[in-house]
Amino acid sequence: MDSTSRQIRFTLNGRPVSARVESHLDLVDLLRRFDLFGARESCGQGLCGCCTVLVDGVAVSGCLTLAQLVDGKSVTTVESLDESGELSHVQQAFIDEGAFQCGFCTPGFVMMAHELLKQNPDPNETEIRDYLAGNLCRCAAYPEIIRAVRSAADRMRPA
Amino acid sequence: MRGFELVHPASLDEAIKLLDVDDPTVRPFSGGTALMLMMKTGVFQPSILVHLGGLEAEHAAVAVTPEGGLRIGALATLTSVEHSAEVVRVAPVIPRAMKRLANVRVRNVARIGGNLAHGDPHMDLPPVLSSLGGAVTVRGPGGTRSIPIEGLFSGYYETVLTRGELITDVTLPSQRGWASAYLKCTTRSADDWPTLGVAVSLKVTDGAIAESRVMVSAATEKLTRLPSAEAVLKGANAGEDAVARAADAAAAEAETIDDARGSAEYKTELLRVYVKRALGEAIRNGAVQ
Ligand SMILES: Cc1cc2nc3c(=O)[nH]c(=O)nc-3n(C[C@H](O)[C@H](O)[C@H](O)COP(=O)(O)OP(=O)(O)OC[C@H]3O[C@@H](n4cnc5c(N)ncnc54)[C@H](O)[C@@H]3O)c2cc1C
Numbered sequence: 397m398d399s400t401s402r403q404i405r406f407t408l409n410g411r412p413v414s415a416r417v418e419s420h421l422d423l424v425d426l427l428r429r430f431d432l433f434g435a436r437e438s439c440g441q442g443l444c445g446c447c448t449v450l451v452d453g454v455a456v457s458g459c460l461t462l463a464q465l466v467d468g469k470s471v472t473t474v475e476s477l478d479e480s481g482e483l484s485h486v487q488q489a490f491i492d493e494g495a496f497q498c499g500f501c502t503p504g505f506v507m508m509a510h511e512l513l514k515q516n517p518d519p520n521e522t523e524i525r526d527y528l529a530g531n532l533c534r535c536a537a538y539p540e541i542i543r544a545v546r547s548a549a550d551r552m553r554p555a
Numbered sequence: 556m557r558g559f560e561l562v563h564p565a566s567l568d569e570a571i572k573l574l575d576v577d578d579p580t581v582r583p584f585s586g587g588t589a590l591m592l593m594m595k596t597g598v599f600q601p602s603i604l605v606h607l608g609g610l611e612a613e614h615a616a617v618a619v620t621p622e623g624g625l626r627i628g629a630l631a632t633l634t635s636v637e638h639s640a641e642v643v644r645v646a647p648v649i650p651r652a653m654k655r656l657a658n659v660r661v662r663n664v665a666r667i668g669g670n671l672a673h674g675d676p677h678m679d680l681p682p683v684l685s686s687l688g689g690a691v692t693v694r695g696p697g698g699t700r701s702i703p704i705e706g707l708f709s710g711y712y713e714t715v716l717t718r719g720e721l722i723t724d725v726t727l728p729s730q731r732g733w734a735s736a737y738l739k740c741t742t743r744s745a746d747d748w749p750t751l752g753v754a755v756s757l758k759v760t761d762g763a764i765a766e767s768r769v770m771v772s773a774a775t776e777k778l779t780r781l782p783s784a785e786a787v788l789k790g791a792n793a794g795e796d797a798v799a800r801a802a803d804a805a806a807a808e809a810e811t812i813d814d815a816r817g818s819a820e821y822k823t824e825l826l827r828v829y830v831k832r833a834l835g836e837a838i839r840n841g842a843v844q
């Protein structure tokens with residue numbers, strides 16, 4: 397263990413945890429140590445959104461986040477969404493609309509869609525495109541993804 | 556990435572002291588979005604990173620100044636600037652430009668001070684903020700000074716900041732009566748670094764252009780102001796004829812450079828077209844009240 401590693405404590409999906417982390421470790425790799433594989437590294441450059449997680453409720457690219465900097469913070473990953481035993485409205489809408497093929501990008505899109513709908517419960521297509529512009533899908537499921545976000549917005553609207 | 560030390564100063568002055576050393580591997584770290592890329596590729600191997608994020612409480616506010624301009628703390632995230640009601644009112648061109656700057660996650664993390672200190676000539680905010688007459692307040696071992704953003708960059712990825720100096724604030728004068736626009740042209744993919752960025756600001760009085768600022772980025776080695784285009788605009792009617800002549804003057808003046816995004820000649824032609832479009836858009840946008 398190198399001398400620049402440090403013991404950190406943070407909240408992970410609502411539970412207090414601690415870990416010893418090296419200075420250069422990024423948040424995606426830290427999450428793997430907790431057997432959380434939903435956030436995955438693809439571009440490693442902040443471009444594709446596959447590594448999207450929330451830190452203190454703010455969406456970030458895990459690949460650009462130093463693990464030591466989540467000390468004392470709250471980290472939320474895609475694995476938190478179905479903890480109740482049921483899929484979230486966004487997750488269900490992605491399935492119903494067929495908004496993926498290989499699914500590699502899906503956790504990132506789902507996390508970003510949740511953030512968008514929190515800030516803007518009734519987004520139009522332009523707003524969805526702007527918000528998700530930093531998420532890339534190599535299978536090009538974009539039309540279905542946009543439909544899924546619209547559908548999730550409808551499902552989440554109070555009756 | 557190799558191991559390094561991440562230190563957390565409790566004040567700006569402590570940060571300045573930590574940075575006042577003759578060692579380029581000791582650097583400030585704000586949002587880290589630019590630094591992380593440089594560290595991951597091995598372009599930069601730090602020994603000590605001085606993390607500024609803990610100073611957010613004192614240095615991230617956005618406020619309207621008594622003169623009607625803006626003062627933005629260096630640690631304000633790009634997202635907080637984008638959504639600030641004050642920024643939307645005083646300088647609406649900033650939130651418009653943010654829409655196509657990186658993506659939501661990067662804007663959530665990147666901070667305006669880190670953005671301006673990075674010195675990459677392809678970035679969007681340097682041309683926008685300099686066209687608005689913006690300046691940075693800088694504090695270092697020798698005290699505090701103000702630097703106009705148009706004079707902040709000394710070369711490709713180079714700034715005039717000296718050892719131990721930190722950007723603490725961004726200031727903008729009142730924009731009342733000024734109309735602004737920013738356009739970028741990405742030639743390889745929509746989210747690629749721009750081949751060209753053009754920011755213009757005009758003060759129009761009774762249909763005539765009293766003053767203007769025309770800035771070009773990305774196509775030149777560093778952010779560049781184009782005084783000959785401004786000279787053509789001065790006193791002219793805010794119409795198509797002046798706009799076309801200013802675009803020709805801009806194309807004649809700017810020293811564009813060749814790179815993977817196109818030849819210098821190609822960028823000069825792009826500049827002619829984009830100066831015309833940006834001026835037209837600024838006139839259509841109309842002045843800030
Ligand atoms: C995926 C991606 C896409 C992007 N797309 C765009 C785009 O479309 N348009 C665009 O304009 N930019 C784009 N960027 C660049 C982005 O704007 C910068 O990375 C970001 O603004 C830098 O801010 P930061 O706080 O993260 O800086 P850091 O990475 O923390 O620091 C950058 C530099 O500034 C120094 N520094 C930091 N704070 C200070 C300070 N207060 N005083 C003095 N020096 C300081 C650091 O030592 C370092 O040298 C993109 C970046 C990524 C990762």
Ligand code: FES
Pocket residue numbers: 436437438439440441442443444445446447448457458459460
């Ligand atoms: S892996 Fe982090 S944004 Fe692509």
Ligand code: FES
Pocket residue numbers: 495496497498499500501502532533534535536537
């Ligand atoms: S579903 Fe395959 S990358 Fe998006």
